[in-house]
Amino acid sequence: MLDSLQLLFIMDGKGPYVWACLLILIIVIFINLIIPVIRLKRIYREGTLEE
Amino acid sequence: MHPLRKQRIYAIVTVLLGVIVALVLVMNALSKNMNLFYSPSELVSSNIAPGSIIRAGGMVASGSIQKSTDSLEVIFLITDFQNSLSVTYNGILPDLFSEDAGVVVKGFLKEDGTFLAEEVLAKHDENYMPPEVAKMLDKTE
Amino acid sequence: MGSPPHFYKWATRSLPWLAGLAVIVFCVGLTWGIGFSPTDYKQGDVYRIIYIHVPSAILAESIYIFMAISGFISMVWRAKIAGMLINSAAPIGAGFTLVALLTGSIWGKPTWGTWWVWDARLTSTLILFFLYAAIIGLHSSIENKTKGDRAVAILAVLGVVIVPIIKKSVDWWQTLHQPSTFTLTSSPSMPPEMYLPLLVCVLGFYFLFIFMLTNSLRGEIISRERDKSWVKKQFFKY
Numbered sequence: 144m145l146d147s148l149q150l151l152f153i154m155d156g157k158g159p160y161v162w163a164c165l166l167i168l169i170i171v172i173f174i175n176l177i178i179p180v181i182r183l184k185r186i187y188r189e190g191t192l193e194e
Numbered sequence: 195m196h197p198l199r200k201q202r203i204y205a206i207v208t209v210l211l212g213v214i215v216a217l218v219l220v221m222n223a224l225s226k227n228m229n230l231f232y233s234p235s236e237l238v239s240s241n242i243a244p245g246s247i248i249r250a251g252g253m254v255a256s257g258s259i260q261k262s263t264d265s266l267e268v269i270f271l272i273t274d275f276q277n278s279l280s281v282t283y284n285g286i287l288p289d290l291f292s293e294d295a296g297v298v299v300k301g302f303l304k305e306d307g308t309f310l311a312e313e314v315l316a317k318h319d320e321n322y323m324p325p326e327v328a329k330m331l332d333k334t335e
Numbered sequence: 336m337g338s339p340p341h342f343y344k345w346a347t348r349s350l351p352w353l354a355g356l357a358v359i360v361f362c363v364g365l366t367w368g369i370g371f372s373p374t375d376y377k378q379g380d381v382y383r384i385i386y387i388h389v390p391s392a393i394l395a396e397s398i399y400i401f402m403a404i405s406g407f408i409s410m411v412w413r414a415k416i417a418g419m420l421i422n423s424a425a426p427i428g429a430g431f432t433l434v435a436l437l438t439g440s441i442w443g444k445p446t447w448g449t450w451w452v453w454d455a456r457l458t459s460t461l462i463l464f465f466l467y468a469a470i471i472g473l474h475s476s477i478e479n480k481t482k483g484d485r486a487v488a489i490l491a492v493l494g495v496v497i498v499p500i501i502k503k504s505v506d507w508w509q510t511l512h513q514p515s516t517f518t519l520t521s522s523p524s525m526p527p528e529m530y531l532p533l534l535v536c537v538l539g540f541y542f543l544f545i546f547m548l549t550n551s552l553r554g555e556i557i558s559r560e561r562d563k564s565w566v567k568k569q570f571f572k573y
């Protein structure tokens with residue numbers, strides 16, 4: 144089990160290419176998801192301060 | 195539908211068509227430059243000056259790869275099945291470089307009509323299959 | 336129906352369901368593709384980048400088409416929500432275009448032997464990225480939001496001509512990039528155990544886009560309507 148996981152990770156030396164792609168994908172999705180949340184929080188803070 | 199909306203739709207469609215026509219004209223004019231490489235036949239018919247840096251592409255002809263024993267030098271033919279071009283290259287080939295596979299080379303034509311490449315890129319096709327299937331296909335052929 | 340309060344309510348209610356669906360399909364597709372599909376006879380395991388690269392590229396084009404349709408609705412019917420949809424979708428589209436470009440580059444190095452060439456497919460995709468950037472920049476540079484919506488709608492509609500150019504670039508011109516594996520006219524040039532996970536990935540990416548768009552639309556609506564009474568009631572709760 145552990146051996147096959149290691150094989151999957153290394154992928155005949157091509158692993159770094161594949162995992163780098165996955166990392167880029169996850170980072171870009173995360174940034175796009177977090178920005179609107181931060182934006183809403185800021186508006187909420189500003190809006191409640193005004194009252 | 196409201197006449198104003200209809201008018202807006204007509205305006206959008208007209209402008210869009212205008213952009214498309216303009217783009218088609220521009221792309222037609224630039225058509226030669228938009229190709230990444232010349233095929234061997236195009237190289238024969240056009241008179242590209244020897245020495246100018248260009249890209250040529252095609253299939254590596256089967257059985258044409260000659261590797262030097264004491265250096266990295268390799269000579270091979272690229273073909274579009276009508277004409278072919280002899281390419282000399284001195285360097286490390288990409289993993290996917292093989293006979294009957296697509297290749298794009300960058301370099302220049304020499305006076306003798308052969309091509310001296312300074313860069314070799316492998317062009318892979320759109321077919322994917324597991325190794326076992328590929329082996330079976332090979333056997334049936 | 337097309338009013339911002341209605342959309343905000345709908346977006347807030349559906350968000351957890353959309354998130355769940357997107358995460359499940361997305362994870363199943365990627366795990367299947369990267370972990371369990373067979374290796375390729377020529378490229379080996381590096382071909383698995385296809386399960387990230389192709390869905391990202393499909394979304395990059397689809398999201399632009401979505402923005403063009405929204406732009407058309409925004410121009411003809413002057414629906415405020417259509418403008419908001421473009422603004423919410425643009426950063427997501429730019430993100431997926433960037434992923435398609437970067438993963439393509441990472442895939443190119445071990446297979447073609449280069450990170451980048453200026454062939455028609457790669458160059459037209461880069462233009463798509465700049466179009467997204469132009470839309471994001473244009474809207475934030477125009478103070479008057481109604482005028483900004485109009486300018487952005489025009490760019491979204493006219494820019495859509497890049498999509499068929501990207502799609503057909505590999506057929507019209509000689510490129511280093513290979514032609515499409517999937518076409519409408521013939522069967523895919525890969526076996527089912529390779530294209531089924533890819534199909535699930537594409538589906539997962541689409542669900543992910545709907546989730547991300549809904550998430551981003553909430554921020555856009557509240558930001559644009561923050562002075563309206565319904566926002567005070569529903570968002571600030573007083």
